[in-house]
Amino acid sequence: MSKRPRKKAEQVVQVKKPTVEQFNLLLRPVITEKSMALMQDQNKVTMEVHKTANKESVKDAFEAVFGVTVTDVKIINTNSKKTRRGGRYYGTIPGVKKAVITVAEGQAIDLFKE
Template identity: 45%
Template sequence: MRDYRDIIIRPIITERTMKIMADDNKYTFEVRKDTNKVEVAKAIESIFNVKVVKVNISNLKSVNIRRGRYMGKTKAVKKAIVKLAEGDSIALFGDEE
């Protein structure tokens, strides 16, 4: 069994994810590509001491991008949107408890 801290790579913080965090109590994380919903839920519950209600996972493909005359690709990531139980929260910026 892997360590739970190896499953969660980083939180994804954008305007859209901050809006769903405030409205629906959902948090978005980048996770390893070989994980499933059960492993993500157990990892979030053990790391942050919260109750996970639901996990949605989506695979984001790489996209061709252009910077001037140079072509490149973004990296492909696996994203997990985690819904927490009512009253639970995760302190992403250290201002919450």
């Protein structure tokens, strides 16, 4: 008695739409000479993220919003700085949380669409 070949279940890939929380997690790209050099040479994107973000949530949000594979995430907290304006007036530059996101080889995102 021979066994019938079983049909393999087809794997259906469901594309998840990004949620509002994922959009709110990624605030804006950091545009500096250093971040642009990292983007061109090492395929790393620097983004300013929400203060409650962690590595896993940044990875999930970036993959959902931009549709690329993320291999690594580094988180950097910068402290606020006190400044003086005109020698008389004091002010502060707020501290931010940044994420340096490494995108998989062969994939890229276009932050500056023309």
